[in-house]
Amino acid sequence: MMRKNEKQPSQHQEASGGRPTDQRAGRPSQPVDSDRLQEPVYDRRLLRRLLRYGRPYALHIALAIGLIILAAFLDILGPYLTKIAVDRYIVPGNYEGLSVLVALYVGVLVASFSVRYIQVLLTQFIGQNIIYDLRQQIFNHLQRLHQQFFDRNPVGRLMTRVTSDVESLNQMFTQGIVMIFGDIFLILGIVGMMLSISTHLALWTFAVLPLLFFASFLFRKKVRAAYSQIRYWLARINAFLQERISGMSIVQLFNREAKDFQKFRDINWQHTRAYIKTIFYYALFYPAVELISATALAIIIFRGGWLIQTGGVTLGIVIAFIQYARMFFRPISDLSEKYNILQSAFASSERIFKLLDVQPAIVSPPDAFRKESLEGRxxxxxxxxxxxxxxxxxxxxxxxxxxxxxxxxxxxxxxxxxxxxxxxxxxxxxxxxxxxxxxxxxxxxxxxxxxxxxxxxxxxxxxxxxxxxxxxxxxxxxxxxxxxxxxxxxxxxxxxxxxxxxxxxxxxxxxxxxxxxxxxxxxxxxxxxxxxxxxxxxxxxxxxxxxxxxxxxxxxxxxxxxxxxxxxxxxxxxxxxxxxxxxxxxxxxxxxxxxxxxxxxxxxxxxxxxxxxxxxxxxxxxxx
Ligand SMILES: Nc1ncnc2c1ncn2[C@@H]1O[C@H](COP(=O)(O)OP(=O)(O)OP(=O)(O)O)[C@@H](O)[C@H]1O
Ligand SMILES: [Mg+2]
The missing domain is CATH 3.40.50.300 (P-loop containing nucleotide triphosphate hydrolases)
Incomplete structure (x- = not known):
């Protein structure tokens, strides 16, 4: 139903324009419109082009990734220290050694805090600089485009490109790419750690993973669809508002307030509905993850407790496992969200690139004619x-x-x-x-x-x-x-x-x-x-x-x-x-x-x- 009247030009029609020649000029250029509902975008070319914007900040990005890996490492270290504290000092009753270890533990926490602080500053710096560059580029491009382009593309839509689309790219650079490295490292680190401390208990814990993967898969799929609807309706809201606000005097003159109010209510409601849908999935997914993680905890306590009796593991191992299990589920569920951020960034970047690929149809020829003073014929x-x-x-x-x-x-x-x-x-x-x-x-x-x-x-x-x-x-x-x-x-x-x-x-x-x-x-x-x-x-x-x-x-x-x-x-x-x-x-x-x-x-x-x-x-x- 929403696709009604949304007949779209083929994907790269605008991009394939080629040389700006006069025979092109008369051809109606298609609107740069992809505010429609989007299929998931997996496009390596797109990603490569996006990453190009990060190139001026390659060093910063590398540093940020290094820092987030360091932070993950510190996170993994914490529970291990508690295991040593319990097994070597608390259980045998060696309290002198314990104070050294506690000091070390506090040191790790402080270091983790500082590393994260710098890393957040750095990624925000990178993200903001990239969107600054991109906005400049888009505006510069818009200024070079021909009149006909503006005849066909509503202002509200172009505004969305320069504002919210660019913003979603920022999210990709700040929360997406860098964080994903951190999350993946954290997950691998925890898995490695658990396996090396106690393979047996680790395998028991991982028994809940299929459930988690299934829940994440469902969540990703549903939320993605809902997200693209939110974006679609948001663009409609922008376009509608832009037009009605600039034409407010006509709206009032012709007493169209009530009708336009109705129209706006419809669009606004669709947007709200799409939003509520995502919230519904979020409200379901995160408690579900909690539940799965609690199940894992139960397994650890139950199985671990039994293993302690039989001498298979120590008390310290069980305590460390409980902490790891808690840390473990967060990045996995976060990855689902990051995936959505990436998806929405891809969709935005596709729209932005499509705009940037519109060739200005009216340009000076290479060997342009110039004249200082004109006769005026x-x-x-x-x-x-x-x-x-x-x-x-x-x-x-x-x-x-x-x-x-x-x-x-x-x-x-x-x-x-x-x-x-x-x-x-x-x-x-x-x-x-x-x-x-x-x-x-x-x-x-x-x-x-x-x-x-x-x-x-x-x-x-x-x-x-x-x-x-x-x-x-x-x-x-x-x-x-x-x-x-x-x-x-x-x-x-x-x-x-x-x-x-x-x-x-x-x-x-x-x-x-x-x-x-x-x-x-x-x-x-x-x-x-x-x-x-x-x-x-x-x-x-x-x-x-x-x-x-x-x-x-x-x-x-x-x-x-x-x-x-x-x-x-x-x-x-x-x-x-x-x-x-x-x-x-x-x-x-x-x-x-x-x-x-x-x-x-x-x-x-x-x-x-x-x-x-x-x-x-x-x-x-x-x-x-
Ligand atoms: N940007 C545009 N895109 C498409 N069609 C247009 C555009 N501008 C004008 N037209 C069409 O071209 C025709 C001529 O328009 P034009 O503005 O040259 O008329 P005009 O003689 O200046 O009229 P007026 O006296 O009302 O100013 C009109 O039929 C109009 O519908
Ligand atoms: Mg005229």
């Missing part, structure tokens, strides 16, 4: 483009000469914003070519190309930070004076000055404490302080009041000077005076010309213009 040559299967642009051709100002109109979904995305090469075209200064954007050095252009998007995005930081956006070389000059030119200076703290006013995440118009003005300033040769503007005048609009209109006039500009507008007043207007309809370029020429044609533009007189918003819905 933009050409679309028979361009067809689809985000998925359906063509969004069809055989579009036009040419914008350096310094020209071009307006783009067309109703909603016509493909206007897509034009801008193609010029900035956020997506690659399926056929035809987009050229800047006569060079195909796919041949340009990406960073260089984008440095020459400024893009102001429909939905301006501001980061948390000051106004100044948002305008500079890391370009520290831009002096504050220049920022202010540009802001003045664009009529943004006055309102910024009036904010508490002026240019140091703290903007909240996504700019929620500013109005839409203010956000647009700030992103316009941000675009223009870099002196871009090309300005791509996406309806900077939508959804704002007429006073702000007048300000922005005036700002635009300034902004368009001395550069090639492509302005998408829903209000024809914005673009009436442009050198050329392109009219798009259902992905095709249908008309082109100046305002006057287009009016004379009495085509789509003419109708848009008429509608605009009736009502400025009507235009978006209209026309056929």
């Amino acid at each position: 933009i050409e679309f040559d028979n361009v067809s483009f689809a985000y998925q299967e359906e063509l969004v642009l069809r055989e579009v051709s036009f040419r914008i000469e350096p310094g020209m100002r071009v307006g783009v109109v067309g109703h909603t979904g016509a493909g206007k914003t897509t034009l801008i995305r193609l010029i900035g090469r956020f997506y690659d075209v399926q056929s035809g070519s987009v050229r800047v200064d006569g060079v195909d954007v796919r041949r340009w050095d990406l960073a260089n190309l984008r440095r020459h252009m400024a893009i102001v998007l429909q939905d301006p995005f501001l980061f948390s930070g000051t106004v100044l930081e948002n305008i500079r956006l890391g370009r520290r070389e831009i002096p504050e004076e220049r920022v202010k000059a540009v802001a003045r030119l664009l009529n943004a200076h006055r309102f910024i000055e009036q904010l508490p703290g002026g240019y140091h006013f703290r903007i909240q995440e996504r700019g929620t404490n500013l109005s839409m118009g203010q956000r647009q003005l700030i992103s316009l300033v941000r675009a223009l302080v870099g002196e871009p040769r090309i300005l791509l503007l996406d309806e900077a005048t939508a959804n704002i009041d007429s006073e702000s609009e007048a300000l922005i209109q005036d700002a635009l006039k300034q902004a368009l000077k001395n550069r090639t500009a492509l302005v998408i507008a829903h209000r024809l007043s914005t673009i009436q005076h442009m050198d050329q207007i392109l009219v798009f309809h259902k992905g095709r370029l249908r008309e082109a010309g100046t305002h006057q020429q287009l009016l004379k044609q009495r085509g789509i533009y003419f109708r848009l213009y008429q509608l605009q007189f009736q009502s400025p918003v009507a235009m978006k819905q209209s026309v056929s």
Whole structure:
């Protein structure tokens, strides 16, 4: 039931992407999704790749393993000392020798404590460093990925990769690998010790082992399944929360609280149920181990007591055996848990590696074209483009000469914003070519190309930070004076000055404490302080009041000077005076010309213009 709608891409589809070429770009990349229920993963390749992250800390790891083996050795030594104490000193009544032995025993305990202390510090140090490295690597990788990847992978899921998946790898390095060495050594040591002290009694004790192995086997199997369900539902919770919290205003506007509450309750309940299931197994397993271990104790006491009578073993041996039996069962039951940690780490690492294996589809070619100063010519040559299967642009051709100002109109979904995305090469075209200064954007050095252009998007995005930081956006070389000059030119200076703290006013995440118009003005300033040769503007005048609009209109006039500009507008007043207007309809370029020429044609533009007189918003819905 849970697998419904969870049709998955084949395991390594993303990884096999190969070279980033343009024919790849159009192909929908599959989501990096393995939040589904997982089969157990045994993959030597995976393990080898994981261990590679430990390589920089190889010395530390070796030391940690050495320490934990030493600790196990000390643990095994303790009961042996009690055996000697009983047999050699207590039973014969030699109390002088006993005090020396007790001192030795205390010494062993203190040494064991110190060794474990250092070992825990060391393994945590290793684990934390490894996850630090891994997080850096994942974030770095995410930053290089193409837009289409983010279109297809929900933020909540990617967050899970960087947080809880990485965390479970930490567990593997700190509690898994190192501890397993310790446990195995401890088990072997105890078995060896028991056999060498009294083979007979040892074999009697081991009689309960099959029972223990069977219980561990069952436990491992059940818990693993439950664990993968927990992970699955946790990822669902994350994805759900991420989306609903960012869309809270819509949830409230449409009174969806009750429905979403229900939905969340379902997911949350599934998660709880999966968790309770594991707790059920834990609650059963550990007491069962206790029971088995008690049975072993009973055997030791019963059989040992009898053997003491017949002279087969000494009292000291029985006391040592009782202690060993207690120590013996803990690592065996722990191993079952460690196994689960490893399993979950494998599952996490598989998801992480799958993400890391996604090849960035939009990258600069090896011999990339670079240019210090741009003329600013933009050409679309028979361009067809689809985000998925359906063509969004069809055989579009036009040419914008350096310094020209071009307006783009067309109703909603016509493909206007897509034009801008193609010029900035956020997506690659399926056929035809987009050229800047006569060079195909796919041949340009990406960073260089984008440095020459400024893009102001429909939905301006501001980061948390000051106004100044948002305008500079890391370009520290831009002096504050220049920022202010540009802001003045664009009529943004006055309102910024009036904010508490002026240019140091703290903007909240996504700019929620500013109005839409203010956000647009700030992103316009941000675009223009870099002196871009090309300005791509996406309806900077939508959804704002007429006073702000007048300000922005005036700002635009300034902004368009001395550069090639492509302005998408829903209000024809914005673009009436442009050198050329392109009219798009259902992905095709249908008309082109100046305002006057287009009016004379009495085509789509003419109708848009008429509608605009009736009502400025009507235009978006209209026309056929
Ligand atoms: N990231 C995307 N993934 C898939 N399809 C998309 C994506 N972005 C846009 N589309 C589709 O492409 C088509 C054109 O979108 P585009 O954003 O270019 O329209 P637009 O002309 O800018 O519209 P508007 O005036 O509403 O801004 C739409 O049909 C839309 O559904
Ligand atoms: Mg748009």
